[in-house]
Amino acid sequence: MSEELLGEREKEVLRAVVQEYISTGGPVGSQHLARRAEFDVSSATLRNVLADLEELGFLEKPHTSAGRVPTDRGYRFYVDTMVRLKDPAPRDRELIHAGLAHESGMEELLSEASRLLHSLTRHAGVVVTPRPDVAIFQRIEFVRLREDRVLAILVGQNGQVHNKLLMVDFPVTSDELLKASNYLSELLHEVTLEEARERIRTELDQEQALYNALTAKALKLGAAATDLQTGERVLIEGTGSFLEQPEFADVERMRALFKALGEKHKLLSLLDRVQRAREMQIFIGTESEFSSAGDVTVIASPYGSREQVLGTVGVIGPTRMNYQRIIPLVNFTAQVLSMALDKA
Numbered sequence: 001m002s003e004e005l006l007g008e009r010e011k012e013v014l015r016a017v018v019q020e021y022i023s024t025g026g027p028v029g030s031q032h033l034a035r036r037a038e039f040d041v042s043s044a045t046l047r048n049v050l051a052d053l054e055e056l057g058f059l060e061k062p063h064t065s066a067g068r069v070p071t072d073r074g075y076r077f078y079v080d081t082m083v084r085l086k087d088p089a090p091r092d093r094e095l096i097h098a099g100l101a102h103e104s105g106m107e108e109l110l111s112e113a114s115r116l117l118h119s120l121t122r123h124a125g126v127v128v129t130p131r132p133d134v135a136i137f138q139r140i141e142f143v144r145l146r147e148d149r150v151l152a153i154l155v156g157q158n159g160q161v162h163n164k165l166l167m168v169d170f171p172v173t174s175d176e177l178l179k180a181s182n183y184l185s186e187l188l189h190e191v192t193l194e195e196a197r198e199r200i201r202t203e204l205d206q207e208q209a210l211y212n213a214l215t216a217k218a219l220k221l222g223a224a225a226t227d228l229q230t231g232e233r234v235l236i237e238g239t240g241s242f243l244e245q246p247e248f249a250d251v252e253r254m255r256a257l258f259k260a261l262g263e264k265h266k267l268l269s270l271l272d273r274v275q276r277a278r279e280m281q282i283f284i285g286t287e288s289e290f291s292s293a294g295d296v297t298v299i300a301s302p303y304g305s306r307e308q309v310l311g312t313v314g315v316i317g318p319t320r321m322n323y324q325r326i327i328p329l330v331n332f333t334a335q336v337l338s339m340a341l342d343k344a
Helices: 008-024 030-034 043-055 072-081 090-099 106-121 174-187 193-205 213-225 239-244 251-262 264-277 323-343
Strands: 124-128 137-146 149-156 161-167 234-237 281-284 296-304 309-318
Touching: 008 030, 008 043, 008 072, 030 043, 072 281, 072 323, 090 106, 090 323, 106 124, 106 234, 106 309, 106 323, 124 239, 124 264, 137 174, 137 193, 137 213, 149 213, 161 213, 174 193, 174 213, 193 213, 234 264, 239 251, 239 309, 251 264, 264 281, 264 296, 264 309, 296 323, 309 323
Parallel strands: none
Antiparallel strands: 124 234, 124 309, 137 149, 149 161, 281 296, 296 309
16 A cells, blocks of 8 residues: 555545644544544554554554554645645734734844744744845945945845945045945846846946046945845744644753754755745655754745745744644745735
8 A cells, every 4th residue: 555545544544643643742542533523433443544554654653652643754645635725814814914014124024924923833933034146236325434434235126235334445425425326226226236246347347447536436335335245044933932842852852953943054955945946845854954853844935026036934843733724824924925025
């Protein structure tokens, strides 16, 4: 018997075990299943079905318990073929809309998205911020701080703001800074940061006599301002929620989990797969970089515009999570966040 050949009874028993285990956290036995209204067969028959599902790798028996719990393979089959998804509850939709509707900068919106998902799911909410080099450039401003220091403010089309302190080794007046801002904002309008750097390099490579002193200063300022670190950042809200789950009562397992959460490059690598896929991804147990901690699921969806994916939003929690509720919540949050950033 393989996944494709599971009969209706086997599927219904697997569904019941997964749902019961998600609800109670305790192993599920045949006698307990026999009391459920949807089963009109004996406990012995159900015991045989449970044994078959265990042999196929969908269920396992923890320790000496008579009951069984889902394996990663069992959860995967459940998520891929059995979960009946519905829109989030009206109250949840209202909370997400309200939380992401206020006029804020991108950083505030992203932080609020991770906080909302933690609040609604009681799992860790996670957001990957956009890489600066993929943001669409809108304008640049310069603010004099001291004689040799200028603050460059780069504003992206989706509300991203990057500040950089510049040390200048040439005289520049406040009026020249304003003109440099206007010139660069026009030169670099609606291009990515990477494209902006290329345009500045091209202009600087032109014969010096072709541009005046003010243009030279503006290009030098622009080159320094666009020399930004290009890495994304991960915002996580609610990692303490794992302490509430019995699966992580074991000290060694909790230590492994927090070590994995602290290795941001691994988390970024996982969530980058979501951006490349341009659609929601669900990583269960050993499918993700959290395999050393075990029993961890990551549900994440990309956010951005139809033309450009900016980042990822999702939740990290135990494999024993309410997939039917949480998958739509993550998807809806990504949609509302994308719309909010369009307006930011």
